[in-house]
Amino acid sequence: MRITEQAGPRWGPRRKMLLVLAPALLSQYMLDVLAVGPGVWTFVVRLVWALSVALSALRMDEHSPPSMRLHTAFQSTAGSLCFxxxxxxxxxxxxxxxxxxxxxxxxxxxxxxxxSLSVALSGALCAAGAAGLLWGAGRPLSQALLWAGMVVTLTLVGAYGASEFRKAQRAENEGRLERARREALETLAISEHRRAHSEKLATIGQLAAGVMHEINNPVAFIGANLDFLEREVLSEQLASREELAEVFRETRIGVERVRQIIGDLKGFSRMDAEEPTECALADVVSDAVRIARLRLQHVARLAVDIPEDLPPVLAVRRRLAQVLLNLLVNAGDALEARGRAGSEVRIIGGCEGSRVVLRVEDNGPGFPPHVLPRLFETFFTTKGPEKGTGLGLALSRELVEQSGGTLVAENRAEGGARLRLEFPVGGSVKAAS
Structure with missing residues (x-):
């Protein structure tokens, strides 16, 4: 059996104030008795005043601005007439x-x-009431006008003060909203930054096997060279100086290779806040390819065709490298799943009008028709949980659009997938801004 609790009346702050004010007005009859003595008409006036306030409070709709204005005008008029x-x-x-x-x-x-309307009504009624009572009592007209002028003057002063209060309150509210909006934008920016960093780390995680293999090779011959040097140093007859120099040179090359791999991964995973700058796509592609080869070297042949005279684009170089790395890793996953010899990934650059175009293509199976429309949706992936987060392509499109570019996916007519990136030329972006 389900029991539904009936909601009672919702008492707002204005209604509560008026319901407290009504009995307070009636109780002040005791002050009237002390000031002028008991009187039936005095009590009647107090009672009518209290009832008008209570009636207005009970019929007020605090969620309706027109109702609030109407009842406020009624309370001001009734209160002034009762006074x-x-x-x-x-x-x-x-x-x-x-x-x-x-x-x-x-x-x-x-x-x-x-x-302000209620205050104006009360001021007009009180000024007319004060002047009328003095004129009716036979007081000089100048005295009646003086009191009327005093009431009007104080009403104007009060209205001005209320107006300034409203302005200050409005400015405070606008400042509070602006601070809240700015804090929300800062929180969103931090969240986006962290999301991009998480996707970077996820991409590096997918490259872990290739990274280990790439580091193991130089580490293996560094270890072998150290063993050789140890044997030679401890033996009675040293090898020739040329042979030792060759061992040292190979060891230094291996150490430098390990340092380069670690430096590339460290630089790629940094979360530095960078401003867009003019960067050459050839350099960006070189940054991404150095890391992507760790994934693609046992899966497909990687070909790069970037003209030397390609105009620069205005972008954050590290973010653009992250986009290319995401696309190359995705291509490697698709080709590995196909498992066929002759797999190839190509990066082709060119210029079409005022746009710089970069195409990442492969000769894999391409995008299934039901996948292509949803390819850039957040958290949509066709990979297993160990390989895909569903954020890579969505984030890549966002990062490209932040640089004023576009990222679209399509299938090649000859088979395979193509990701097409377009950017405005760096100089034209700065001129437009």
Whole structure:
């Protein structure tokens, strides 16, 4: 059996304030008794005033701005008329409450700083009420106009103060929203940066077997050379100087090869925040190919055709190298899954009009028709969990678009897949910006 709890009425802050104010107004009849003595009409005025406030509070819809404005205007008008009636029944121009006429609009400015219409209505009614009571009591016209002017002046001062308060509050809210927006953008940028770094590490993880093999080769002959040197140093008869020099040279080459591999991986995995600069695609391709060969050397032949006179592009070199490495690793995975001799991956550069074009092609099986439309979706992958994260191509497209370029995928007519990258020429990008 399911029991649904019925929600009670939702009391907003304005309604709660008015429901507290209503009995407070009625209880002030005790002050009237102390000030002017008991009186039926005084109690009636207090009761009508309290009931008008309570009725307005009960019928108010705090989620509707028109309803709020209507009820605020009603409360101001009813309150001002009740106050005028209270002054009238407690002595008119000689009432102890008469000098409070200028205070009522100021109180409303505090209660409703967002509603200048209510303050204006109260000020007009209080000014007319003060002048009318003095004129009706036979006071000079100048005195009546003086009080009316005082009420109007204080109403204007209060309205100006409320207006300045609204401006300050609006500026504070806008500043808070701007800070929140800036913090959200900074958080998003950090998140994107970390996501790119995670994808880099995932790509390096896929290259781990090739990296180990590539490092093991120089390490193996470095170890063999050290064994040889140890035997020669400990033996009674040393080898020739030429032979020792050759051993040292081979050892140095092996150490340099290991250092180069580690340096490439370290540089590729760094998270430095870099600004776009003009970079030659030949250099970017060289950075990516040095690492990609670790993956492709036992899978396919890698051919690079980048013209020397290709214009530079405006991009972050390390990010663009990450994109190319992702594409080359994907091509290697597809060719390895096919498992056929004669596999080839090509990187071809060219210039078409004001755009620099870079194509990464392979002669593998290509993209299945049902995969091609979803290729750049986040977390979409056809690989197993040990090889694919579903982020590589989506992130690659984002990084290319951040440089003002495009990345599209298609199947080659002669068979195989093609990833086509287009970039505006570096100089034209700077001129446009």
């Amino acid at each position: 005028i009636a209270l002054v009238l029944v407690t002595g008119g121009g000689d009432s102890v409450y008469f000098h409070l006429f200028p205070c009522l609009p100021l109180v409303l400015c505090l209660l409703y700083p967002q509603d």
